[in-house]
Amino acid sequence: MFFRALIPREASDLFFGISTHDQAFLIEFLSTSEKRIWLRALAPDDTADVLQSMPADMRWSLIDLLDDSARFEVAGLLAYEEDEAGGLMNPRFPRIRPDATVREAISYLRKQGVNLETLYYCYVLDQDQMLLGVISFRELIVAKESDTVRSRMRSDVVSVNEKMNQVLVARLMADHDLLAVPVVDENGRMKGIVTHDDIVDVVEEEATEDIHKIGGTEALDIPYMDTPLLSLVKKRAGWLAVLFVGEMLTASAMSHYEHEIARAVILAQFIPLIISSGGNTGSQASTLVIRALALGEIRGRDWLRVFKREVVSGLILGAILASIGVIRIIIWQKMFGVYGDHYLPLAFTVAFSVLGVVLWGTLAGSMLPLILNKCKLDPASASAPFVATLVDVSGLVIYFTLAKLILTGTML
Amino acid sequence: MFFRALIPREASDLFFGISTHDQAFLIEFLSTSEKRIWLRALAPDDTADVLQSMPADMRWSLIDLLDDSARFEVAGLLAYEEDEAGGLMNPRFPRIRPDATVREAISYLRKQGVNLETLYYCYVLDQDQMLLGVISFRELIVAKESDTVRSRMRSDVVSVNEKMNQVLVARLMADHDLLAVPVVDENGRMKGIVTHDDIVDVVEEEATEDIHKIGGTEALDIPYMDTPLLSLVKKRAGWLAVLFVGEMLTASAMSHYEHEIARAVILAQFIPLIISSGGNTGSQASTLVIRALALGEIRGRDWLRVFKREVVSGLILGAILASIGVIRIIIWQKMFGVYGDHYLPLAFTVAFSVLGVVLWGTLAGSMLPLILNKCKLDPASASAPFVATLVDVSGLVIYFTLAKLILTGTML
Missing domain, CATH: 1.25.60.10 (MgtE N-terminal domain-like)
Structure with missing residues (x-):
């Protein structure tokens, strides 16, 4: 080997x-x-x-x-649970008594120094392992040797609970530029430290999980190439089957409009175009909101502000796509005459459907992650395929309802 | 204020x-x-x-x-370019001469110590600023005071070029558990250091960009809530319009099958179901491959292995969904008799279409990021909506081609 x-x-x-x-x-x-x-x-x-x-x-x-x-x-x-701070923790860390002098502390740490994984901060504990303060190794080095540790330590220590989510620990350490953070139990007793080298891994793993979920797969725990083929298929088949069954509702929905399609076969032509517009805007909105939630940029209570932004965005985006649609139908009609006499009502049916479906897609895509978050579920489960499926069914209903309203008497 | x-x-x-x-x-x-x-x-x-x-x-x-x-x-x-190592670099760093003693080095650093952002490693430079070696501050502290720096330094220093991509710098630092990495120019002259506190930001930003792109939006550079509404719409409208125009090909494709739809309106019912199966599996495959590329788990030369994995995965996933589809049609037929005498050929048409579309979706989704990567484009541009649109058009062709083959003489 x-x-x-x-x-x-x-x-x-x-x-x-x-x-x-x-x-x-x-x-x-x-x-x-x-x-x-x-x-x-x-x-x-x-x-x-x-x-x-x-x-x-x-x-x-x-x-x-x-x-x-x-x-x-x-x-x-x-x-510890896989995502708890305790699971990242190194239980060996440099500890000193508050009444030691700086000289005693340095000589004690020097003796231990090379054996410890990390010697960034020294933690000042009392005899019950309660965390009293912290002093960085550099501060010790520049301090007067006869001072006591207590007189030089900082007592407003940033610490985390052993049950805290690892992603929050990572964000806290990054925000405070910490090399290590002490982990304490619910009584304030120090259990260990989480060091900077674990943090990049946590952040990357978390992003990977979210990306997999957004793509509509269960998160793989191990690299793609190392995942055995059958467990890869298993992680993908579950969601796919659920989405497939959900998408069957489109067949049920369309069976209600068989009559309209039979009378105006041309209506069927625009089905993929219209429902995909909703799916695409929905997947944009959901990924934006999922990521903003993951980064702590928005919280549950911001839902109304998100809603308002997405209503306006949805209307503008819908109007842009609807205009493109109208122009396309008019140009094709002038060039090939494929849509018959009633091409204008048809164009408006398509345009209003696109507008409605895009608006609905944006709202569904942006609100779904917030609702999942509210229910303590992972917002990233509002995957692009999931939102697309949700919007497909309702998109058909919007399209055929508008078609009946606008085209009855002409094409229908 | x-x-x-x-x-x-x-x-x-x-x-x-x-x-x-x-x-x-x-x-x-x-x-x-x-x-x-x-x-x-x-x-x-x-x-x-x-x-x-x-x-x-x-x-x-x-x-x-x-x-x-x-x-x-x-x-x-x-x-420096926004994504280059130089852009992250702190040009102030602790430097010592190789012939200084440990005692001289410590006293020199102590004097400077508190002013420097980082005092993790001391870099040993010659008079031309060439990087000769490195010694950690902790190693200095535990070394014999009369030794020369040269005798205690490590000369196999991990360093990065000032033009190196920031994400690669982050990965390098995480892999080697480095607190800081020296940045050198093409002549080996040291320009500064990148420190650990910048790395989490780089990793998070990169993941955010990828997630936005996977969702079919241009990457936002600033948080969702802080992005002005109009620039948010602008970042979303571009891709949406491109996808919308691309999706119009579905209307063109379907106009070729108007005759078949007119003869068997029931065929239209399964259009959303079939094309969405391809889009969903495609978006799974593309997000898995995009993330694996970003993490360096797969490279361009692995494409054949990915291809083989995805052929097998696609066939299994397609077979699962196809079976669900057949069962659904048979049950509905027995319960409601909605599909007429020729329900079995219809069921097989749907099943083979699903199988074909899923296989095609998996392959398109997995190969597209690799092709983009090969062309030096960002693999994450192979977004879920983009793959879905690509698969929609071809999915219709697969469906109606199979329908003509299987159903001519019965329903058609």
């Missing part, structure tokens, strides 16, 4: 440079003694991540390879 | 905690002397970011408020 042929330095660069998923993949192929070496080389939070991306039955045999204290820490981390 | 009523400490927490876009917004409302204070409080790279998100005519009057050296640095940063 290629990995074994590497000299230790190269193997270690490779191992620490690859993704968690690839680390897990690599470890599965190693001998027990190699497994032990590499697992023990990882920090507890990274070990927990690697174990989490392995089959459940393999996890516990691997945990047994760790030394006692690491086993205890890793088992504790595995107990 | 609320901001002015804050005590300086609060105002400063607020100002440094908000996004670049909000900082720019805030600064526009301040008096000239306040503008000067807050602009000078920002690091040069952050000043450049703030100026970049302002109208161009305002930028240069604000640059004049900076002191000479900052003005020079900021103007230099503004010259």
